[in-house]
Amino acid sequence: MLGFLSARQAGLDDPLHLQRAESTRRVLGLELNKDRDVERIHSNGVNSLDIEPIEGRYMLSGGSDGVIVLYDLENSSRQPCYTCKAVCSVDRYHPDVHKYSVETVQWYPHDTGMFTSSSFDKTLKVWDTNTLQAADIFNFEETVYSHHMSPVATQHCLVAVGTRAPKVTDKKFWQFPGHHVMIISWQLQVLTVE
Numbered sequence: 152m153l154g155f156l157s158a159r160q161a162g163l164d165d166p167l168h169l170q171r172a173e174s175t176r177r178v179l180g181l182e183l184n185k186d187r188d189v190e191r192i193h194s195n196g197v198n199s200l201d202i203e204p205i206e207g208r209y210m211l212s213g214g215s216d217g218v219i220v221l222y223d224l225e226n227s228s229r230q231p232c233y234t235c236k237a238v239c240s241v242d243r244y245h246p247d248v249h250k251y252s253v254e255t256v257q258w259y260p261h262d263t264g265m266f267t268s269s270s271f272d273k274t275l276k277v278w279d280t281n282t283l284q285a286a287d288i289f290n291f292e293e294t295v296y297s298h299h300m301s302p303v304a305t306q307h308c309l310v311a312v313g314t315r316a317p318k319v320t321d322k323k324f325w326q327f328p329g330h331h332v333m334i335i336s337w338q339l340q341v342l343t344v345e
Contacts, residue, residue, distance in 0.1 A: 193215075196214065197213070277289075
């Protein structure tokens, strides 16, 4: 690390070189928490996780089995090692369950009373967290690979939806012809298509 800093300070190295080296070092140093576990509900793999941004207490998971699970991350047992319990789930018997794999789950950025999910069943669903019922369902003509809500929007609820023909929706649709999108995210109020 000191070699990178010295080379950067002397102007011999590109700033991106140091940034990439440090990012790589940090990623390789990541470890799972040995004291915290999560109750296993999904019968298959988990495709998406999202921790609510208000308190950081609740986590959504969306699985390849079509199930959505809401977990409480708080350590109510006060034990050093504990398992985060599932509070509720949209299981296979729920009337609004996704038919196929849930690709993305996301909390509404300003209120934990709402979250969204998208699935290979060509739908984006807006959920009422308190009743665990779908408040609105958007049907698309193509497979939905992912979606993302703008984290800065307070006057509207724009949702970018990644399909073969990506759309931005606020009960209206805008299309980006000629793009095949697998991942979508908002950056500084600008939509980035990867």
